[in-house]
Structures are given as C-alpha cells and as structure tokens.
Amino acid sequence: MAFLIRTVSHSAEGREIVRTRRVESDRLSVGRDPACDIHLTDLAVALRHLSVELRGGRLAVAVEPGLSVALNGRKASSGTLDPATGGDIVLGGQALRFMPVAAGSDEISVAVERSGDAEVRLGKGGERLFTLAPVLPGKRLLAWLFVLLVLGFGLAWPIKASFDRRHKAETFARFQADELWSSGSLSRAHAALKDDCTACHVKPFEAVRDAACKTCHTAVHDHADPFRLARARPDLGRWRRIELAFKETFDLPPGRCVECHTEHEGPQQMPATAQRFCADCHGDLRKKLPDTPLPDAGDFGRSHPSFSPVLIAGWNGDRPRLRRVSLAQRPQEDSGLKFPHALHLSTTSGVAQMARRLGGRFGFGQALACMDCHDPAPDGARFQPVDMEQDCAMCHDLAFDRSGGITRTLRHGDPAQVVADLRDFYRGRAAPTPAVLAPAARRRPGDAPDLRNRIQFARGPGSAERAIRSVFSPGGACFDCHRIDPPAFGSLDFRIHPVAFPMRYLHKGWFDHRPHAVQSCTSCHGAERSSSASDLLIPDVASCRACHGGEGSSKPVPSSCAMCHDYHRDAGAPSMTIRQKVRGKKRDTTIAAEARR
C-alpha cells in the first residue's frame, strides 16, 4: 500500500507548482516536523499533528491529544475515512484531500492544498495606510453629510415653511422653520408679529415694502410730496450715491419705512429722530426748494424761525379772518373784546381791591391771577376759551334792579333782549333823571343803589330810550368790553361785534403747558405789560430759548426737533413726548428759578 502525495502551491506570479511524492507505507504522518511524511510549514500545525493509517480497508485518522482537525468539515480529534469515497482533512491553512481510490489500485493519492489565503498580505493599500483614511470616515463623505444637513435645516425647511405660511392660515402664530432665519427679535411694537414672518416679508426676494406697513398703519401720511422730498435731500455724497446705486440694482426703493424703522434689532423702540436728519433737509431748504413756504430751520437754539401763530387778523362781517403771521411782524389780534390784562393783573388798582373784597367768595388772592379767569383745557395742554358768565361775571355782573330780593340782570350775549328788558322796565312810569345819571358819570361795579336811583328816574316816558342808548354807549355796560355797531339814526337796534379766540395758535409745532407748569404764566406771556386785548401774548422763540437749546446744547432743556415736531403727523403731540409720558419721564424742574432771569 502506498500514499501518493501531491502538494500544490502557487508561485508569486501565480504559476502552479505541483510536487508529488510517494510514501511506501500504510501509515501517513502529518505535521510541522520535517520528518513527517506530509511536512506542513504552517505554524498552526503541530510538530506531529495527526496520522492516517489504513486499517481494515478504512483510513483511521488519529489526531494528537489536545489537537483537532476538520474531518470532512466536522471538527474532530479522530475518525475514519472511506478510501472508496475519499474525503478531506483540514488543519491550519491546509487541506488534505484523499481522492477516491479506484478499485484494485493500491495507492491512495492525497492532494495537499493551501485552503484560503496563506499569509495576511501586510501593507496592501500602500501609502494610503499611513494616512488617517482607514480609521476615519472620509472627508468627502463628512463634507457632503454636513452640507446636506445644513442646507436641509437652514434652507430647504424654512423655505418650505415660508410657502406653507402663504397657503395655510393656521401656520400663523406658532413656530415655523423660517423663524430660524430671524436675525433678532422684533421691536416691542411689533412683538406680536414674531411668528408671522410673511406679514412683512410678503414676497420672496422682495425687500419689505411700505405697503406691508400700511396694512396696519393706515393713518400715517407722508412727510411731504415724495418728489419734493427727494429734491430736498441734501447733496448726495459719494457714499450715498453708491448706496443709492446699490438700492437701485437690488430694487430697494429709497425712503421705505424700514429704512428708519429698522427691525430685528432686539426688543426696543424707535429712537427719536435725531436733529440732523431733519436739519439735513430743513437746514437750507430754501436753497433746494426755492418755492417752499417753509423757512429754513436747523438747531433750535441757533437757527429756528420765529413762531408764526394763527391769529384773528380781522373780520368779514361776523366771521373772523384767521391769518398765520410770524411773530417777527409783531402782529395785533382782533378778538373783538376789550380787555387790559395789565389793569386786571395790577396789584394796586381797584381791581386788586375788589379782588380782595370778593376774594372770600371767589377765592381770589391779593390781586387777580391768570388762573382766576383762564381755565386749562381738560388735557391740560392748552386753555379753554374765556367765558363771560364763568370767568368775568363774578365782577362784571349785569344786574340793574333789585326789588323784593329779585335781581334783574341784563341778558349777556343778546342785545335785542337787553333792549326789550329795558323798555319793559321803563314802561308806565317816569321819574326825574337823577343827577347821577349824567352820562359822564362812570359806573363802578357794586354801586347798585346808585343804579337803582337811575332806574327809578328812568321810569317815565322817553327815558327808556335814553337808558338803552346809555347802556350801549361809551360808559355803558356793554360798551366797556365790547365793540358796538351803532344803529341807524333814531333806531335802537344796537349790535355787539362778535368775539372769537383761536383755540390753538401754533399749529405746526406742539406746545404743552403741563411740563411748563413750573413756570409762572407771565414768565413767558407778557400779560402784565399788555394794556390792550389786541396784544398777542404768544411768547417768541427767544423766550423759549431761555431754557430750550438745540439737541446737545448746554441749555437746561436740550430739545431736538422731535420734541415739538413729528415726522409724520403735525397736529397732536409728537411721538417722542408721548413716549416720554408713557415712560413717566419728567423734565427736571429746578430750572424754574434761573430760567426766570
């Protein structure tokens, strides 16, 4: 019996090397020991790993104790093979294939093959091994990952959201991805809009337009005609030009609300317009707009035109003629009333004595004060018009008869009624005209008995007419305060010229009396020096400047334009002062004393 051993191996360039050997024996030893019949250099194989012996027509495989092999695929430490069918033994990296023995043949051929790869080819992949590539995910992969991630979250998602907003109503008022784009929280005024990007950002890639603002801010009007506005702009410097060009190319119409009302700048309010923004145009408006009625105005302290109050310049019949006249022209006002402020405010005149006398009843002081006749309007900003019955009558009553505790009073504001009352009073009796009825004699408030005498006297035919005339004539009760239109000769149809006061003199700027309450009225209004009602007591810029200077001036009250004027509205209080009220901010009041000087 013999074993024919075919060892198959492959050379480096893949050439098959077959070595055959014949072992004349029934026993075949396999191991790493060169002495073995099948000598395997594989270290996984023990020196003497196993032996195969032909016993009783079968091949008995005996593996060294403690070792094992794969016998026909099964792990085993001993077993048999049938030569007729053959079989294989795998140990280490090699396979011993026992070929089926043809009947009658006396040799068993065994093929020894390397099963699987012989040795780990170290360093395959060359220099790449030395880089970090094998131990880290590729840079390209990571890059793509990040790119997709960022684009997905930062771009795709928000865009989708923003389109949802346009089509689904319910998206309003809850978080949407496009808020990832918000560069900062909205101003207090717009805080409510924080979840509604598309409220302002109406169209993609179109800068926010005024239209968006105007959906809510309906009342606001333009500062001026856009064209004139544009022309009034100060000469564009290079940068402004560039900016403009930039805006043109990117379709950003100049002068949009958002240019001043910047948003996403955190929860804050719009600051008062800085003086220079006004001065840019108004400083030398005349130059740019020769036809403007507006005088140039810059810093309040230095270049502010004198006020031009609206006053009653005269009358067309009963209708007052209002005119806006610059104080520079020392305008006179024709209110139709006769009233010497100086006399009433005097501390020495009879007025003062009377005030003292009546003080108890009407709460006058040592002399009359402005407040005794002038009542502030409810808002306190301005004053109510003077009312005869309330503000004058406590002194200037029109009583002319008292009999049995009943005082008869001439009806104020109705000359016809006055005439009628007097006629009626004189009807039936006549009395000698008391001397005191001499037209020359001046009536003084309070000498009622005197008056009574006269009335007594006037009773009698023809005296009524005289009495009526005297009432309307100089020295007469009406004539003192009112301008009388005398009737045609012989007629008694006396007419009183109507009286009117403007509710507000300064329409273009805002003035509020309350902050000024700390000042005495006369420190601004020169009433105690005014002997005629036609004097206009509106203080001039100079007197304001006693305390007010331009923005950043050293005056006690630095005042930017925004304090009195507002960019958008001109009636009513400017937003700045309103805000100051809202914040309960008070101007420092210690200035009074030194301001009076």
Next chain:
Amino acid sequence: MASRSIPRTDLGASHEGFLRHRNFLWLKVALILSLLAVLGYALIDVQPRPNGGSAYGYALGTLAALLIVWLTLLGLRKRAMTRGRWSLKAWTSAHVYLGLSLVVVATLHTGFQFGWNVHSLAYALMMVVILSGLWGIVAYARLPQQLGPSRSGMTRPQMIDAVVKLDRQLAAAAQPLGHEEAGIVRLALGDDPFRGGLRRRLSGRHPRCPSALALAETRRRLTLATGDDAHALEGVAALLERKCAALARIRGHLRIKALLEIWLYVHVPVTFALLAALAAHIVSVFFYW
C-alpha cells in the same frame, strides 16, 4: 576665485517657510485689513445699533463671504497643477493670515448680534474652521521636525517590507518550536501595525500589542527552555524584538502623520458645512429681505 560668476541669489528668500513667506507679507495685509474693518466699525455709527444689514454691514459681509470662498479655493489650487507662476506656499501663507483676519471682519459683520438662527450658525461654523486651522498651524509648525527622523531614513514601503520580511523569518525560525510556542509566534505573525482605531494612531500607544506579548511570553519560556528549544526560542525572541522595533517605528511615524493630518478632518468638512451655512445665510437674507 571661481572665474565663472556665481549668481548669489539669496536663498533666504526661496527658503523661508509659509508662515514667514516674503517677510510676513500676508500677515501685514491681514492686519491692515482687520484694522480698517475695526476703524470703519468705530467711525460709522449705524442706527439703531451696528448690524449686518447696514451698508457697512453688507460691505463687511460681502468681503467676508468672498474671503471664505477664496480661502476654500486653496483646496483646489493645491490639487490643480495648472501652469503659471503661482506658488502654493504663497497661497498657504495668504490662506493662513487672511483666514485669521476673518475673525475680525466676520465678527464685526455680525455687529455682535447672535441668536439661534442660520446666521449665527454660519458664524459659529466659521469660527470652528478657523480654530481648527489654528490647530493646524501649530501642528505644521511643531511636528515636521519629528516626521523625518521618525522614518529613520526608510520610505513607507520599506518600513512595511521590514515587517513582512521579519514575519517571514519568524515563520521560518519558529518551525522547530512546539505547538504552544508556535501558537505564540502565530500571535505575533497576525500582528498588523495599522490595526487599531484613531486613539491608538494619535497616542501611538498600543497596549496588548500581540508582538510585544509574544516577545514577553517567549522570553519567559526562554528562561525555562533548554537545548535546541532554547536555541530556537532565542532566535525567535531576537526576531520578535526586531519586529517590535519595526512596529514601533511604523507606529511612531503613523502617530506624527496622524497628528499632522487629524485637524484636516475638522477643518475640511466643517469648511463645507460653513459654505452651505453661508449659502443659507445669504439666500435667507434676501429671501426675507
């Protein structure tokens, strides 16, 4: 003495590193740039507060965006071997310093307004990129000295070869050993110097390195062995020592290379993230203008 006039071109010029390229030209440029940006920021008073949406903000933003794109192009420049008088050294130099100046420019562009939004995301990513870049600069400044010596004059393929050869010799030398000892040697044979994850690469420490273990074990047995075994074991031990040395060489080299390279794994991918974020930032700004 030499009669042929020798061109005394100063090698200093051609032989200065990217950091001091042309006597810090780009450092100066970057400083000036940053200075101008800061000045502008200080002088131009933007109402109500500085922000990226102002004219100056746009200017800075555009500048920064262009810078970022240009800086990214280094990757292309480095690989596109086009003709022409460019020097990658100059590019790197500019890349480093202009990249750093971006810290100033971009930060001013934000107007110090940050939030949880794409805009700040872009900024954050940019800062990450720049920081990783700084790390890279440090690495490039310190490590190269060790890189050359770590090869001890061998090329990478040679280093691998050395190990392969040793393995072969080991296999041969271990032939007479018994099964157990052979097992130990096989342990070492399987040892692949490139095995192990990032940490090993960076630390260069390889606990439980099979070869080392095998060596230790062999030594231990050597003390007990006698006769031929001892002889064979000695041979194996000697080979194992050499293999450990060879492995150590490779691993040392690997470590330095890894340290030189690792920062790029942050720098590059995040750069692309940054580009994406930048795109999102710009689009979003104009989408909701």
Next chain:
Amino acid sequence: MSASVRIAIIGSGPAGLSAAARAARLGLSHVLLEKSDHLSDTIYKYQKGKHVMATPSQLVLRSDMPFEAGKREAILGAWDRMAGDQEINVGLNSEVRSIAGGKGAFILALAGGETIEAENVVLAIGTQGNPNRMRCPVEAEAAVQYQLDDPGEYVDEHIVVIGAGDAGIENALGLAADPEQRNQVTIVNRGAEFATAKDANVKALLAAEAEGRMTVLRETTASAVGPGWIAFDTRDGELKAPCDRVIARMGSAPPRAFVEACGIEFTGPDRLAYPKLSPTFESTVPGIFVIGALAGYPLIKHCMNQGFDVVEFINGNVALKPADEPILQAKFAGLPGSRPVDSWLELLRSNVTILNDLSPLQMREFMLDSEARCYRAGDVVFERNAPGSSLFAIAEGSVSVEISKADSSITVPIETGSIFGEVGLISGRRRGATVRAAEDSILVEVPRMAALKLMSAVPAARRAITRISIERQLLQMFGSGLVRGDLADVLETAEVKSVKAGEAILTEGDEGQDIFVIRQGSMVVEKSIGGRPIFLSYLPAGSYVGEMALLEGGRRTATVRAAVKSEVIRLDGAAFRRLLDRKPELLARARSDMASRRQLNDFIEAKKDGFGGAVDLYSSVASFLVENGIGEATDVLLIDEKLCVGCDNCERACADSHEGLSRLDREAGKTYAHLHVPTSCRHCEHPHCMVDCPPNAIHRGPDGEVYIDETCIGCGNCQRNCPYGVIRMEKVPPKKPPLLAWLIAGLGPGPGEPSKKWIEKRVSPETPKKAVKCDMCAGITGGPACVRACPTGAAIRVAPEQFLTVARLEREG
C-alpha cells in the same frame, strides 16, 4: 558537413538574417551560422513581451525579412517563419571558433570540430560577444547554463550562480525571490567584495543573505561540476555541495578578439572603436564583410539594410546605393550647389580636420547623426548661455566668436576646417559665447552622441578636439584680451588629468605652483581648522585653483578635492606666471579672484572663532550634500524637513504636471541636519543616463535640464546607468477623470500618480514601458511643479554653487 558555399554568414541577428534572406532570394549558396540553438539570440534574450522599436523611423527598410515595431515574440515568430519559407540554410548550435584562408577560400572552424568552406564571410556577430565559459572541469551530464531566461521555471533545486556581477546577483535574487519555489540558491563570488556590482544589487543580495534566502560564498571559485553536485575551493579548503544547476554569469568576452584574430583591423584601440570598413562593408581582410552592431550600427533597421546591401555587393551589384541615401540627400538638400551625396561627404571629410581620417562608411554613419547647414554671413550659430552640447565643424567659410559679454564687436575668428562649441560638449555647460558666421559658410553640427562616437573611433579627432577645447576653455576663462598666441607656451605644459571622486589635486600646506583648471566635474575646497576639515566652497567646472600659491608664493592654503569624478587641466606654474607677467590685466583679474577667496577664508576663520557650531553645521551639511552627488548636479531638489509635513504634494504635482507619473520620491534619499535630498534628478553636468541611450533620446534642454524625449525605446539603459536611481521605467497611465469629478464625487484615483493597480487595470500589458525622469518641468510656465506645489515652502531647487556658498552661513550664522 564540409560543403563550400558562396557566402557564410556568421550570426543570425537582424543583419545576418537579412543577409541570409537576401542570399536565399538571389539563389546564392549560403549558410547562416548561429552559435545558440535559436535565431537572433540578442533579441531572443529580451525580456518577455518586450516592445521592440523600429527606429530611426525615417529610414526605409530594405530587406527580405519583415520587421516592424512590435512585441519580441511577434518579431521572432515572424523571422523564424520567414527563415523557413525562404529556405535559408541555417546552422544552429554552430559556433565559429576561427576563420582561416583568404578571399574565395575561407575555412571556418566550428566549435563542434567541423569546418565550412566559403568564398565570402559576412560577420554579423554583434557586440554582445560570448559569455565566459566555466574554467573548471565540467562533467557532461552537469547542467551548466550561461543565462537565465525565466527564474520562475525552476523549483526545488539547488542552484549555484557563479559570478557576483549585476547579472549574477539579479539571477540569484530572481531564483530565491519566491520561497514557494523552495530553491536552494548559492551565489559564488571570487573576491570578498562585490566590486563589479551596482550598489543597490549588493544591498539586496546581503539582505537576502541575512534573511537566509540564499547562501553567499565569498573568495570562492568552482573547482568541478558534476551531475547533482558541485565542488568549490574556498578560502578554508575544498567544499562539495549538492547542485542541480549551475548558472555561470562570469561576464562575456567582447567579440573584438575573435574579429582581430581573423586579421581584421580596427580604427583604434578604444573600446568603442569599430573595424575599418570599405563603403561595401568589406573589412581589411578582402572577402570578409562586417555588418550590424559590430560595424557600428546598433539599430535593427540599419542592420537589416546592411544585410541586404552586403549580399548585393558580394553579388557584384556595387552600384547599389545604401538605403540611407535618401536621408543623406535630404540632409544635403539645403546646401548651395547641388552635388551628389558622395561628393558632399568627400568635401566635408577633406575640409574638416577632425573628419579627415574617417572611412567613407564612417562618414555616412557620421552624417546620419549630424547635420550640415549653410549660414549666411552674420547669421547667429548659437547665443551665449544658450544650452547645447553639440559640436560644430566649419566645412566652408569661417565664423567669429564674440568673446566679450559687454562688447559684441570684440571677436575672435575661427577658420575653415576648425571646430567650435566643444566646451558645451565637454562640460555639458551652456554656451560660453555667441558665434556668428563671418561669411557665408557651411557648418556641420555634430550631436553629442555622434561627437563622442567620433572621438572614440578616431583618435586624431579626439586629440584635436581636446587640444582645441583646452585652449578655448582657457581663453574663455581668462578672457581679458588673451589671444591664442599668448597661451601657446602655457598649453605646451598643459596636461589633462582625471581625478577620482574624493581625490585631492591640492593639499593644504604642500609646495606647488601649478594652476589647475577644472574641465569636468567639480571640486570642493576645504581648509583644516582646529584639525577638522572645514568646507570652504564649491568649484564647478570652468573654475581654476592654485593661483594663491602662485601669486603669493608659499604653500597651498587649502585642500581642493574632487567632489565627483572630474577632469582637470594642469598648467605649469612657471609658464602661467610668465603669462601673468605678460598680461597685467590678467594678473589683476587673478589678484581680485584671489582677494575674494582670501576674504572667504578669513570670514570662515572669524566665524570659526566666533561660534564653531554654525561653521561645523554648515561645513558638514555641505559635505553631506557633496557626498550625495550635489557636486555634479546643476539643479537639485532639496527638502527642508523642518518644514515638510509629508503631504506628498510635490510628488502629486510632479505626476499631474507630467503624464501622470511622479519623477521624484520624496521619502527616499538621505537626510542630514533636517536637510533631505529626495530621489529626483540632479541634472548632472555629465549625465550618466546620457552615456548609453540607443535612440539618443536624452538631451540637455534649454534651461540645462536633462530630459528624455518621446523617441525613448524603453530599453532601461539610463535607469541602470543612473547612480542616483532617479529614472523609472513605467507604463504611461491613461487620462484621469477631471479633478472636480474627484473632488465632488471621488471619481478616479485623485490627484497624483494613480496606484499600480489602477494603471494595470487600464493599460494593456503590451504597452511599452518608457523611462521617466525629472525634466525640471521644462516648458511649463512657473517652473518646477514640486516647488510651486509645496504648501509650506519645504521644497527648494538650487544649483549647488548657489547652495554651497557662505551666503547661507552668513544668513544662518
């Protein structure tokens, strides 16, 4: 067999085959004798699948044998077939030992002992010669072979390789390479050292020995070989070893001995000399014709044509014009006066001194390589500083040399018959002066290869060229109004001396007045300070030394040793002194040169006292660089390892700006003090690669770069000859996908040289390899890619004289 034939053709290479084919076609009785057992042994020995080129392309093939560029196997196959078809009478295994007798009745004695009688003999045995045989007794059954075609085919054998030359070592390594083959390889070296082998091979051998893959027997020779055994006598006695096969690689004897034994004279004693031949290839022995490589025609087409021609000649067809006639006609077409080729050749031969004693045949060969052009008066032949290594000879007219840089009016005439441009030829440096045609002239431009061939073939020519070149070199160096006359007696004393690398021509402290002019190679100047030699400076070819001692008297102040194998011209001090005395301006020049050198010395001394460290470093770095062959470099790539981050961008850039193959290996090469000399071409002054390039495809380009043009046939000679291993034989990879495709999608192998696998997948195994080496990115605006692409500025390219100046020291010190 002892028949008599009309023509006996010895050697069945292309020439012999072609001749035999012709003879067969003409029906002449002939025999083709081949020593080996197959036809055309030389090509047979090419590596498998080697692509054989058919150059020069413009040469028409005139032969009855087919031939076109193709794979070795295809060509051999075709020839064998044709040989059969054409009923060529071939005698294989019949090595001719001797040729006796004379024209009409030659007796050829074969190795086997038979003889053959022939009227004419055609020697086409090539230059390969026969391998040296075993000298020891060899029993008949012993397997001894003299070459190894495929190391893979031997398995489980004890193989002894005898002779540790490159061939032997390569065979041995090949046999032992694959452990699977389980060959027991022994290599036997007569000496203890491996003197004749290349360094790389020796290293590999020792490594293999260390790994126990083969046995190396030193100081051993084979004493006897028998079947299955071999006996050596070693230093310590007889040694018998099992041996299944002996491979004897003990070099080969050039065929010259055999040829001369036949009575044929050679043109000169030189190795490269050829047999004297008539225009009909007839040697000095009437009836014996020499063709093919042996006749000086290495290219296959030439050989085959000659085979055809020689048979025609023998057959009496003397009027037959050589196949190269049309080429020559084309060459001369441009010249005034239409003469036939022969008369042109004759004119050139007789007019040009150095060509005078060329045979008409050599003249043809010579002119095939050279160009004849006519220049109008005033035409520029070449400009100062233009690169160029070709030699010019004046056949008619004369030229004027503008010797002064400043003033082009100062010229020196060179008259008919003389030569110029030889300096470029000798030193490989750029042209030293502009040369114009003084009148209408006919000039012959001789390419470097042809010139070298000429010099070796014609000793007279060599002497002439050498003398003229020395004279010119001196004139050019010392310039300042010297004329040939002045140099006469200096030249009398001049002797050319070749210096081995490291050998000193001057030694510090020696007596001596002589002046040395460096003609080839380069020198380093050292001064021993504190007992240690300190590198002072580097002298490229074209410098002179020794003037100090001459002018000052006294001893040599420094040692000057050769950085590489160099050639110096020794001028007698006394004679030179006389010259100086005669020429005050020259004296002044010398003094100023000396002053600058003195200055340098002092500077170094000063530095030395100041801080030795810097000087030592500088000096040691310098010598390190010189050791690494920077000495003979003209432009070398250095890497500052303080800056190099190992990104290999230089290699990628190199590959990408060429055809996808990197010409430099950053890591390979030596390092010293953080200065790394990577493996890339140094563009030597005398490129070793140029020495033996069959198609003469290696040139020095416009910027002094040495480059290989597309005519490369991939023979690999240059790779073998390059001592720095900077030339690779590679297959050109196909185009890569565009860069963006890789950046974005990772398509293709990415920047740089693709992996071997990638290339193999895409390039057919047939495609020939070609030699690639650094060409300094010639023609690429922006200059060398490796430097441009270095991100950190670690890579710099320098000319040694730039780098090895104290400028560095001044900067660093």
